[in-house]
Amino acid sequence: IKFDVLGLKTLSVIQDTLKSIKERYSKDIDLHELTLDDINVFKDLSNGFTKGVFQAEATPYTNLLIKMGVDKFEDMVASNALVRPGAMNTVGAEYLARKRGDKMVQYVHPIMQPFTERTYGVIIYQEQVMQACVYLGGMSWSEADKVRKIIGKKKDAKEFDAFKDKFIDGARQYISKEDAEKLWHDFEAHAGYSFNRSHAVAYSMLSYWTAWLKHYYPLEFVFALLKNEGNKDTRTEYLLEAKRLNIKILLPHVNESELDFSIQGNSIRFGLANVKYISEKIGKSIVNARPYKSYSHLLEVAGEKKSGINSRAISALNIIGGATFEDNPRTGKESENYYEYLNIPKFDTRGITPYIKSQITPLEEFLEEGTFILCAMVKSIKKGPTWARVELVDDTGSIGIFHEVNTKIEPGMMYFFLVGDNRIHKYVTIDDVVNKIDDPFVQWLYSDKLKIDNGKMLVLDFTHYKTKANKMMAHIILSDADKKLERVIAFPKLYTKVLGKMKPGTVCDPAIAKMDDGTLFIKEVI
Numbered sequence: 001i002k003f004d005v006l007g008l009k010t011l012s013v014i015q016d017t018l019k020s021i022k023e024r025y026s027k028d029i030d031l032h033e034l035t036l037d038d039i040n041v042f043k044d045l046s047n048g049f050t051k052g053v054f055q056a057e058a059t060p061y062t063n064l065l066i067k068m069g070v071d072k073f074e075d076m077v078a079s080n081a082l083v084r085p086g087a088m089n090t091v092g093a094e095y096l097a098r099k100r101g102d103k104m105v106q107y108v109h110p111i112m113q114p115f116t117e118r119t120y121g122v123i124i125y126q127e128q129v130m131q132a133c134v135y136l137g138g139m140s141w142s143e144a145d146k147v148r149k150i151i152g153k154k155k156d157a158k159e160f161d162a163f164k165d166k167f168i169d170g171a172r173q174y175i176s177k178e179d180a181e182k183l184w185h186d187f188e189a190h191a192g193y194s195f196n197r198s199h200a201v202a203y204s205m206l207s208y209w210t211a212w213l214k215h216y217y218p219l220e221f222v223f224a225l226l227k228n229e230g231n232k233d234t235r236t237e238y239l240l241e242a243k244r245l246n247i248k249i250l251l252p253h254v255n256e257s258e259l260d261f262s263i264q265g266n267s268i269r270f271g272l273a274n275v276k277y278i279s280e281k282i283g284k285s286i287v288n289a290r291p292y293k294s295y296s297h298l299l300e301v302a303g304e305k306k307s308g309i310n311s312r313a314i315s316a317l318n319i320i321g322g323a324t325f326e327d328n329p330r331t332g333k334e335s336e337n338y339y340e341y342l343n344i345p346k347f348d349t350r351g352i353t354p355y356i357k358s359q360i361t362p363l364e365e366f367l368e369e370g371t372f373i374l375c376a377m378v379k380s381i382k383k384g385p386t387w388a389r390v391e392l393v394d395d396t397g398s399i400g401i402f403h404e405v406n407t408k409i410e411p412g413m414m415y416f417f418l419v420g421d422n423r424i425h426k427y428v429t430i431d432d433v434v435n436k437i438d439d440p441f442v443q444w445l446y447s448d449k450l451k452i453d454n455g456k457m458l459v460l461d462f463t464h465y466k467t468k469a470n471k472m473m474a475h476i477i478l479s480d481a482d483k484k485l486e487r488v489i490a491f492p493k494l495y496t497k498v499l500g501k502m503k504p505g506t507v508c509d510p511a512i513a514k515m516d517d518g519t520l521f522i523k524e525v526i
Contacts, residue, residue, distance in 0.1 A: 013224045034209070047066070055207055068100075069100075075099075076208060091122050115132075125196060130144040139163070218245045222268065232343045233379050247267070251320065252270040253321075257272045289301045298325075360373055371485040385405075414429070449482065450481045459507075472495045474490040475487060486520060491522075498525055510523075510524070510526075
């Protein structure tokens with residue numbers, strides 16, 4: 001037996017949630033006794049409410065759950081295997097089509113129905129490959145296990161050759177040689193993606209438990225998430241999720257906060273050590289010396305020799321209102337520092353008219369395909385050799401969108417973004433919009449209906465792009481008179497002509513065609 005021992009933060013989150021439930025409600029919950037058929041849990045997952053749910057909170061996983069819809073625990077198990085890129089690109093589309101009823105469930109042979117019925121006749125697990133080798137191919141379990149090992153260790157598919165003839169000879173008792181060879185070819189493809197079902201079941205159990213705890217005990221669950229999360233960007237997402245769940249988050253205060261996050265009543269309060277520049281050691285010193293009668297008393301204690309409370313900690317508390325007393329009232333500007341010191345994003349859209357706000361797509365509704373107007377704060381920017389991914393957050397969620405590697409976008413700032421197919425085409429600051437700067441995109445935002453003839457288009461952005469063959473092409477965002485946006489491509493042959501006639505802000509009359517994959521491109525422009 002091989003034991004794969006992992007250190008999972010999720011286990012601490014579960015343990016802390018159960019501990020809080022016990023303390024608050026005197027309830028002992030045994031997760032092993034839960035039935036695995038809770039419709040509310042499946043509904044949350046299908047709607048994409050996956051923040052904090054083990055594995056499922058990653059964007060590709062959330063998108064998969066929304067696409068497939070979760071009706072039962074078995075769907076969660078399948079999603080665990082299908083979310084891997086190789087699986088999604090091979091059997092994933094077929095599985096989803098059969099699950100949704102768009103395609104008929106078929107079996108290579110009835111002998112395979114008992115072990116592929118739960119996956120709509122599609123083989124997605126290593127165990128199913130083994131069962132096919134034994135029941136259809138007439139192989140021994142030890143031989144089938146050798147095939148599994150080749151798959152599991154992602155070895156060269158040529159290692160399958162030793163078993164190929166035996167499988168095809170055995171399978172010909174039930175199916176044609178051609179079908180047997182096709183099935184074997186599918187097994188070879190499994191070497192690139194196949195997942196073992198036992199692993200998927202164990203992981204899905206953790207996903208189910210966390211989703212169940214989140215649904216029925218959201219306060220205790222979010223508290224446990226925040227308490228165990230060291231990454232500030234992820235903590236920001238959990239704070240936003242708390243807002244969606246109507247959980248009140250209380251700000252830090254020297255007399256009220258514990259060292260870490262704590263539950264107070266039906267709210268969660270920030271801990272002193274959750275404030276930037278206040279270490280656990282300094283936080284303990286602050287807690288041990290309280291209560292403080294006034295701000296002057298706090299300063300008096302901090303000024304004592306070996307108090308352990310430095311001036312930087314006092315400054316950090318002041319800047320977010322954590323040392324507010326009658327002799328030290330709030331300034332009204334504390335919220336401007338919440339993101340830097342507490343990871344609470346501030347979405348200041350003062351001066352933005354309701355009409356412009358109505359054009360913004362909330363991040364929770366953003367799709368990787370399509371053209372959108374976004375208004376969000378930049379959490380961080382991650383860079384690779386040739387790309388930059390801008391991590392955005394608004395009060396509905398967070399996403400990552402690609403931009404050029406030398407992007408001038410700054411973390412911590414609020415921008416309006418013009419996005420096409422998961423790439424930033426244009427960005428302007430909030431102030432640019434409020435001040436109505438002379439820019440085609442800003443002017444477009446303020447326009448009700450464009451004064452252009454039907455059929456003609458306004459160019460909002462023209463992004464140059466160099467192909468691997470070192471030729472120039474362009475990705476262009478166009479708007480019709482009714483402000484419907486389209487992203488089109490100008491291929492190298494037309495690039496020079498398009499460049500002269502489709503500068504941002506100009507009106508053009510393009511002939512647009514569609515490729516087989518749905519991509520729009522310029523055929524001609526007048």
